[in-house]
Amino acid sequence: MTDDPLIEAAVAVRANAYAPYSRFHVGAALRSADGRIFAGCNTENAAYPEGICAEGGAISAMIAAGQRRITDIVISGGGEKACAPCGGCRQKIREFGAPDLRVRMVGATGQVLLVRTLAELLPDAFGPDDLA
Numbered sequence: 001m002t003d004d005p006l007i008e009a010a011v012a013v014r015a016n017a018y019a020p021y022s023r024f025h026v027g028a029a030l031r032s033a034d035g036r037i038f039a040g041c042n043t044e045n046a047a048y049p050e051g052i053c054a055e056g057g058a059i060s061a062m063i064a065a066g067q068r069r070i071t072d073i074v075i076s077g078g079g080e081k082a083c084a085p086c087g088g089c090r091q092k093i094r095e096f097g098a099p100d101l102r103v104r105m106v107g108a109t110g111q112v113l114l115v116r117t118l119a120e121l122l123p124d125a126f127g128p129d130d131l132a
Contacts, residue, residue: 028054032067082114
């Protein structure tokens, strides 16, 4: 696969996704400022808007562990095309990531399909500093 533990974590957690409706499994893994890796997978619900995206799950795990800064993030989808974060997840990532945060999107086996900065994914973003 790869020797990048962040990519490996995103690909591995994707296998645990609960997606009985869309059958679209997504995994995400992030590294916090202290170097720890946190992972999450999408979790669908019969009441469709109540699902949880993989990125949100990884961010929640990071917050539960007392961390507040994302330094790197990988999103793994299953297709041949990059699985970019949805709009809501881009905003969630912005809450804990700087505009120059690298967002890597990889395929099911860890191949890098697309790399963007958070600023490229969410230009002119509204963030915590806008409320200061």
